[in-house]
Amino acid sequence: MVNQEPTGIVMMNLGGPRSLDDVEPFLRNLFLDREIIQLPLQERLGAFIAKRRAPKVRGLYEAIGGGSPLYDWTTRQGRGMVERLDVLCPETAPHRFYLAFRYTDPSSEQALRQMAADGVRRAVAFSQYPQYSCTTTGSSLNELWRTARRLGLAESFEWSVIDRWSAHPAFVRAMAAKVREGLGHFHESVRGDVVVLFSAHSLPRRVIDRGDPYLQEVAATVHDVMREIGGGHEYALSFQADVGPVAWQGPSTESVIRALGGQGRRHVLIVGIIFTSDHLDTLSEIDIEFAEVAEQAGVTDFHRAPAPNDDPVFLDALAEVVADHLRDGRGCSRQFTLRCAGCDNARCREILNPARAHRRTDPGTERQPALPAHRSTR
Structure with a gap:
């Protein structure tokens, strides 16, 4: 039996300037x-750095067509995902997707208001x-919850969270197919x-040293993808897109490309292992900047594995991730707590307002009691 109320899937991402006029506001928010x-x-200081x-960043976006394609790709991904979800999970259908970008429109506020208007619970x-x-x-997530409280929508929706999915077999298969x-x-x-060079967005060292799990999860994805591929290719992991006056996680992708060239390696495939759609980091930094670095370093055969974008295999993976989440009875991953x-x-x-109870572990304290799941009055 089909659910009469839609299930809302909020697709959270960084966002990107869709026009050149949006570049400075995007950087300022970042x-x-x-x-x-x-x-x-x-x-x-943040506003000064953005200005x-x-x-320079406007020039980069101009070189790839005048704006970020992230909105268009995410919209296509959302559309393909919910079409598949309606088939995979008829018990929670119809499914609707909403974009909530962190630094550009559509924002968390726009997503929440539209969900309320659509009758999502x-x-x-x-x-x-x-x-x-x-x-x-x-x-x-913090921005989503803050916005819901500010709008008076804190009790309007029963929430669960897909906080990580890089180890999901469907995602690993989709990324291996791209490699x-x-x-x-x-x-x-x-x-x-061919040396397979996996490149991920860097993080400030301060964040990694604080215990952020990003580094270990990226490395685990690389391992899983290479195991799925088989064939014994040599591979490495590096980091890109470090900006601002702070220390960043290395080694930098540029330095690794130069080192490979210096070692006489002439065939390099670069894989944006965290990038599920094309945007500035792939279309400009990898395809233009790193390609020039490779040529200078003597890497004569340099290619990038395509981003998943709206590849049907990746759309299948998105739907499988959500379907498994809706069915497994948990409000989040075990690691999220x-x-x-x-x-x-x-x-x-x-x-x-969790749909299912979950616990958090606070550093230096006893584990908190379970947060109660919201009881629906439907």
């Missing part, structure tokens, strides 16, 4: 977010970052000599 970067006099970087906060980090998934597709760009005679050792955010790992 550099004012203390959950990613902490600066002295953040309001002033200084805006002309059961809602899933679905992070579009497969690997968990407090700076991405954590920041997006195989990338390897297909190399002539068969040299394919066995464990806060970082250096966490100082009292609301971290919270689920607002």
Whole structure:
């Protein structure tokens, strides 16, 4: 029997400027977010850094067509996901998706207001970052809950959270398929000599040292994907997109490409292991900047594995992740309840008005009692 009330799937992501005029506001919102970067006099210094970087970043977006395609790709992914979910999970259908971007529109406020207008009661906060980090998934969840409280919608939805999904077999298969597709760009005679270079967005070292699980989850994804592929290719992990006056996780992707060239490696496949759709990090930094670095370093055969975008195999994976979550009876992953050792955010790992009970572990304290699941009055 089909549920008469829609199930809302909130797809949380960073967002990106859809036009050149949106670049500076996007950067300002990014550099004012203390959950990613902490600066002295953040309001002033963050705005100053954004203003200084805006002309250069505008030029980068101009080179890839004038704006980020992230909105379009996420919309296509959401549409394909809910079409599949209605078939996989008729008991929770119809399913509707809502975009909640952290630094651009559509915002959490827009998503929540539309959900309320659509009569959604059961809602899933679905992070579009497969690997968990407090700076991405954590920041997006905190913003979602803050906004719901501010709008007076704290009790309007029963929430559960898909906080990480990089180990889900369907995601691993989808990413492995993209790596195989990338390897297909190399002539068969040299394919066995290709170094597979996985590149992930970097994080400030301060965040990693605090106990953020991102680094270990990215490394685990790399391991799972290579095991799925088989074939014994050499591979490495590096990090890109470090900006701002803080120390970042390394090694940098640029330095690894130069080192590979210096070692006489001529065939390199780069894989954006955390990027589920094309945007500035793939279309500009990898396809343009790193391709130039590779050429300078003597890497004569340099290719990128395609991003999943709206590949049907990846859309299947998104739907399977949500379907498994809706059926498994848990409000979040088991790991979500464990806060970082250096966490100082009292609301971290919270689920607002949870549809299912969950516990949090607070550093230095006894484990909290289970937070009660909301009892529906339907």
